[in-house]
Amino acid sequence: MKLWNLFRHPTSLKDLRVSELRSQLEQRSDIAVIDVRTASEYQSGHIAQAISYPMGQEQQIARDYARDQPIVLICKTGHRSQAVAHELITMGFTDLSHLAGGMDAWRRAE
Numbered sequence: 001m002k003l004w005n006l007f008r009h010p011t012s013l014k015d016l017r018v019s020e021l022r023s024q025l026e027q028r029s030d031i032a033v034i035d036v037r038t039a040s041e042y043q044s045g046h047i048a049q050a051i052s053y054p055m056g057q058e059q060q061i062a063r064d065y066a067r068d069q070p071i072v073l074i075c076k077t078g079h080r081s082q083a084v085a086h087e088l089i090t091m092g093f094t095d096l097s098h099l100a101g102g103m104d105a106w107r108r109a110e
Helices: 003-007 018-027 039-043 058-064 079-090 102-109
Strands: 014-016 032-035 071-074 096-099
Touching: 014 018, 018 096, 018 102, 058 079, 071 079, 071 102, 079 096, 096 102
Parallel strands: 014 096, 032 071, 071 096
Antiparallel strands: none
16 A cells, blocks of 8 residues: 555546435445445444445455446545555556545535
8 A cells, every 4th residue: 555645536536525425325226335444433433335444455345346346435534545546446446436525524414
């Protein structure tokens, strides 16, 4: 994991606002929501559909999901999800989004 990727937005990564993510989750059943925060962060509260794969488990994500699976990455603020997206893109993933502002934005919108 390259730490500078925490602050670099991959060009193919789509940003989703909270309202856009909520809408997609209501309308589609094929989206995988992956929470890349630590296990304790995940346990302290997460989006109902989210599955925990803490940052560093990109190889496991690659084993569990198809490269063309629509995936939304979530972290606390949006930085770790960008870094994970960089790794997944290098592995051939093609339909990646992340929650802009992360769980902080999600909680502010509640």
